[in-house]
Amino acid sequence: MTIVPDLLDFDELLSDEERSTRDRVRAFVDERIRPNIADWYDRAVFPTELVPELAELGVLGMHLSGYGCPGRSAVEYGLAALELEAGDSGLRTFVSVQGSLAMSAIHKHGSEEQKQRWLPQMARGEIIGCFGLTEPNSGSDPSSMTTFARRDGDGWVLNGAKRWIGLASIAQIAIIWAQTDEGVRGFIVPTETEGFVATPIAPKLSMRASIQCDIALTDVRLPADALLPEARGLRAPFSCLNEARYGIGWGVIGAARDSYATALSYAKTRVQFNQPIAGFQLTQQKLVDMAVEIEKAQLLALRLGRLKDAGKLLPHQISVAKLSNTRAAIAIAREARTILGGNGVSGDYSPLRHAANLESVRTYEGTDEVHTLVLGAHITGISAFRGAATEGAS
Template sequence: MNTVPDLLDFDEMLSAEERETRDRVRAFVAEHVRPFIADWYDRAHFPVEVIPGLAGLGVFGMHLSGYGCPGRTAVEYGLAAMELEAGDSGLRTLVSVQGSLAMTAIHLHGSEEQKQAWLPRMARGEAIGCFGLTEPGSGSDPASMTTRARRDGDAWVLDGAKRWIGLASIADIAVIWARTDEGVRGFLVPTDTPGFAATPIAPKMSMRASIQCDIALTDVRLPLDAELPLARGLGAAFACLNNARYGIGWGVVGAARDSYATALAYAGERRQFGQPIAAFQLTQQKLVDMALEIEKAQLVALRLGRLKDAGRLQPHQISVAKLANTRAAIAVVRKARTILGGNGVTAEYSPMRHAANLESVRTYEGTDEIHTLVLGAHLTGIPAFRAADPS
């Protein structure tokens, strides 16, 4: 039985270098994550112990070039995201927050001094970053943010709150988005700055092997050069979010594939009525349905990767992958759990864990509703929601 569905010879569409990158990350997950993830999840333990190994794989800022970053292709980064999320969504989120959000913000919008100071250390996993955009009262509508930054002589002073900020309690540097008199701007805030406080959100029913935090900013005083000089308006933040959303389009396929593989193996071993349940027609239908959804999602992700590497990827195309592939992954992991029967609710098997995680994944980096409206606006030319304030 093939535990990785490949009905369409997907591997033939990958280069040897792409397959090598994928297999290297897959091997790391098999050795350093899979044997321990059920326990980490059960204990709500964030595995900081894997950070050096991930840095050694070159997955932090994987798609960025220069400043010690690996400079790999978009497709390679996507394949790595898929393998990481096959281990757990929290693992892919760690890499996404570090690389696609925090490091990308510095790489795209930072000064030369800021890039030199932070990117090499972050690529090596020696410094951890977070990305503070979402607020308690503004999730899907970041234009309504209330966090403010004001000039006070030769300093910026930040006040406000952020919520659901990945890695904030272990981060060394925070990218904080705030409203100024000139519009929305980005700032680099060392997390040991007086007035900065990050508190993990707990208890959680999802993403338990991951960290999400509330951030409080109280009279946080920063030098003028803490501002990201090229971060002008919400479009600067969205440029980072689109990189993260791209990675999700790949990552969720890994969660689906791992759930399918778990269900397939179980169906071959579990015997009822004198034969393995894989011999029953209804079980085979479930397995086929799952395999087809995984195949389609992989093709969508690969198409986006090729477009991104060619410099032609459009924001609405990222919404296609984030919306469609996450929906497909949720359907797959739920169906996989049914094959496992009652045993499927135990930590021994992964689909229930993936199902819980994917409920978070479908919400962050744009909810189903937001991506639906992005695509609706593209198809009709009529935005059905208030446009974001470009300032």
């Protein structure tokens, strides 16, 4: 049984449909992910066998409508992200890369032909996509990317490199962002194209049950219809990143909740000085602090979800959740580990795994520093970014 803090009766704020979606994903995590994740993490294995099951669950491109996509609400997608990350950040990241990044890029910026060709297969998990924006020397400042696409007759030739690209070595298509003589543009690149090479990054101390890669692009030749026609400038990839950041604001609560639940269960059964350690004042303070922060994070995420479903969500509001909820989740995972004592470093318990994963989540889709400056610019009206980086950060 999943232990959930219930200080404010959060479920009362959800519709029957939202609770049903949440419970369905939670049951999947309990059955398919939770019993196996320690082994996957230890062996640094991403369970590709779960891809068709995740498609059947309806979480691939979950928030997108049409073209075979599930068309669920933003709140339902957020709740699903929370439950998936309670299993592991790597599994939630797969859903995010597939749906919020790769599929969203095609859904938002692709031609009708591109949408019809790719999205139904991606929603069914038959095609895996990745999203190539970050480069070895271009992380928080994507305006400095050096990957370049030049016109060659009716087509294009791409050269460059990308780094920390989720799923690239198992993907069938890559959304690659490149500088051109017309500014930043996006391309759908079949990964079997000559000159495209994806190499998994190893060893990793975080996100071990996930895949991140280096991509090398050497004279990659593409036809004219590989171009995403509606993607122009940095606002195009960042409209997709905002979809992913929204999911993160929900997802990290799952890692925090699972860490809390593990610590609470352990504290009730671990006896020291002739009583369960849950009866000690310092342990209770830790548990209360965790529960309160989880409740606050859920309310923040739900507020964003309601705004998103109403079409009113703004980029700086997403930054509030990405910054605050991720920061809180890391603190909760670390504190939960202390309740476990020495046993907390064992793979039998989840908090330290969650804490390690959250260091990656904290970094990707905008670091703490980037989101702080996004909010600083909103509050003061003065941007601390330089040049084009302002657009990229928002």
